[in-house]
Amino acid sequence: xxxxxxxxxxxxxxxxxxxxxxxxxxxxxxxxxxxxxxxxxxxxxxxxxxxxxxxxxxxxxxxxxxxxxxxxxxxxxxxxxxxxxxxxxxxxxxxxxxxxxxxxxxxxxxxxxxxxxxxxxxxxxxxxxxxxxxxxxxxxxxxxxxxxxxxxxxxxxxxxxxxxxxxxxxxxxxxxxxxxxxxxxxxxxxxxxxxxxxxxxxxxxxxxxxxxxxxxxxxxxxxxxxxxxxxxxxxxxxxxxxxxxxxxxxxxxxxxxxxxxxxxxxxxxxxxxxxxxxxxxxxxxxxxxxx
Amino acid sequence: xxxxxxxxxxxxxxxxxxxxxxxxxxxxxxxxxxxxxxxxxxxxxxxxxxxxxxxxxxxxxxxxxxxxxxxxxxxxxxxxxxxxxxxxxxxxxxxxxxxxxxxxxxxxxxxxxxxxxxxxxxxxxxxxxxxxxxxxxxxxxxxxxxxxxxxxxxxxxxxxxxxxxxxxxxxxxxxxxxxxxxxxxxxxxxxxxxxxxxxxxxxxxxxxxxxxxxxxxxxxxxxxxxxxxxxxxxxxxxxxxxxxxxxxxxxxxxxxxxxxxxxxxxxxxxxxxxxxxxxxxx
Numbered sequence: 001x002x003x004x005x006x007x008x009x010x011x012x013x014x015x016x017x018x019x020x021x022x023x024x025x026x027x028x029x030x031x032x033x034x035x036x037x038x039x040x041x042x043x044x045x046x047x048x049x050x051x052x053x054x055x056x057x058x059x060x061x062x063x064x065x066x067x068x069x070x071x072x073x074x075x076x077x078x079x080x081x082x083x084x085x086x087x088x089x090x091x092x093x094x095x096x097x098x099x100x101x102x103x104x105x106x107x108x109x110x111x112x113x114x115x116x117x118x119x120x121x122x123x124x125x126x127x128x129x130x131x132x133x134x135x136x137x138x139x140x141x142x143x144x145x146x147x148x149x150x151x152x153x154x155x156x157x158x159x160x161x162x163x164x165x166x167x168x169x170x171x172x173x174x175x176x177x178x179x180x181x182x183x184x185x186x187x188x189x190x191x192x193x194x195x196x197x198x199x200x201x202x203x204x205x206x207x208x209x210x211x212x213x214x215x216x217x218x219x220x221x222x223x224x225x226x227x228x229x230x231x232x233x234x235x236x237x238x239x240x241x242x243x244x245x246x247x248x249x250x251x252x253x254x255x256x257x258x259x260x261x262x263x264x265x266x267x268x269x270x271x272x273x274x275x276x277x278x279x280x281x282x283x284x285x286x287x288x289x290x291x
Numbered sequence: 292x293x294x295x296x297x298x299x300x301x302x303x304x305x306x307x308x309x310x311x312x313x314x315x316x317x318x319x320x321x322x323x324x325x326x327x328x329x330x331x332x333x334x335x336x337x338x339x340x341x342x343x344x345x346x347x348x349x350x351x352x353x354x355x356x357x358x359x360x361x362x363x364x365x366x367x368x369x370x371x372x373x374x375x376x377x378x379x380x381x382x383x384x385x386x387x388x389x390x391x392x393x394x395x396x397x398x399x400x401x402x403x404x405x406x407x408x409x410x411x412x413x414x415x416x417x418x419x420x421x422x423x424x425x426x427x428x429x430x431x432x433x434x435x436x437x438x439x440x441x442x443x444x445x446x447x448x449x450x451x452x453x454x455x456x457x458x459x460x461x462x463x464x465x466x467x468x469x470x471x472x473x474x475x476x477x478x479x480x481x482x483x484x485x486x487x488x489x490x491x492x493x494x495x496x497x498x499x500x501x502x503x504x505x506x507x508x509x510x511x512x513x514x515x516x517x518x519x520x521x522x523x524x525x526x527x528x529x530x531x532x533x534x535x536x537x538x539x540x541x542x543x544x545x546x547x548x549x550x551x552x553x554x555x556x557x558x559x560x561x562x563x564x565x566x567x568x569x570x571x572x573x
Contacts, residue, residue, distance in 0.1 A: 016403070023418060023444050026421035029424075091312070103314060113506055114505055116548050134341065226416065261425070
């Protein structure tokens, strides 16, 4: 139904210019700069070639940051998705009253700016006067105050918890929207044919919402890979690099050590990981035929 | 319209459902409540044990302090200016591009649309180093302009995707009629299509507002004076200090959260629909 009209491209030009300036140019710059020695203290970048990547992968902190990124991403996404999915199923039930209000309350973590979330959680994690130690002490789960954010054992789970708190509402919203598109007639037909609740869920509901679930999973994965605000504000990658994810490593290399070359190489690695995941996402949306 | 229930009512499960909802809502809003509670405590009650949610002597002193802090006010103004510019420019650019994608086929149509999907996936930390060097070179570092331009990298892909799927649902006959009456293509877009596309534009505006208002990474690196520093950076500096004044920090946080919370409550309807249309359908 669409007109084949080359002049239509004129509408896209402003968007193209901006995307070229703030996305395409930076990407190409980063890919190229990854092969150059370039620090604040050098007059001009020097070609370093593949040596940059040998140096990068020889850096224990960088290799550690890959591991932390995997733990951070899979830990966050697993719980974000599970909690979001369960809450969507619960909220979607016919008998639940006051859905609009419930949904608004559940969405609040997602609406609060991340910096606010970090500040409040930092205060709640406070070892001496924090709400969390107070609650856990009161119900007897711990018998002495914990320093949640400054212990290598608890820092990562603690920031993952904040990330799950922030993003599960988004997963819930997306999956609930998908659930609303599931045909009621089909469910009723299945019921008449003698299917039980579980069979209806597996054969009717899941089949209908699975594509959306995969899309949401992939979006969450890429967003968590890129997430920077929580890590920076809650732990700055510490203690002892135990929460230093790749985004944090790149930031420190670039803006604390001013080693733009190495930071660009690390960016290229992070970018490649995101692109592989995005490719999967786009292939899947294309397969559904509506991209 | 009352839907009929597929299964017989199970009261035990219904009660369990409400209990689960109550528990999760409690955890979801606890930080916000704790923020408000801390913000009206004076210094002595801040460190009282056991903890009380409602202080014995509530005070607005923290809020007065924040509102009298000239750096905070400057940051508020900076955030407001930048957010308004980002929303306006994102809307303008996304309306044009969304319409172009929805109504025309041209060379590179598919590639560019897939490119936008990819755009959503680019890590901010990957583009910040080149942007930093670029803005340093052309002398725009530490200006509002540099932040407005960078923020659009985050908002335009989503804006275009949401609006193009919205325009596809607007009947083409509307513009045909307008064109017969002598409107130009772009005139038809602004006079006939836009009024119909209002809900889609509101969704994009809200999404953009929330993103620009809370943007952190770009603001952290592209601003270095209180002239341009935005609220998220001001808050982060507040709570990053060695001995934190939690009462003031939480009052400042509440002030920053208020605009987005209000917007969300007022436009909740558009918001939920627009987000699920744009993000999931792609």
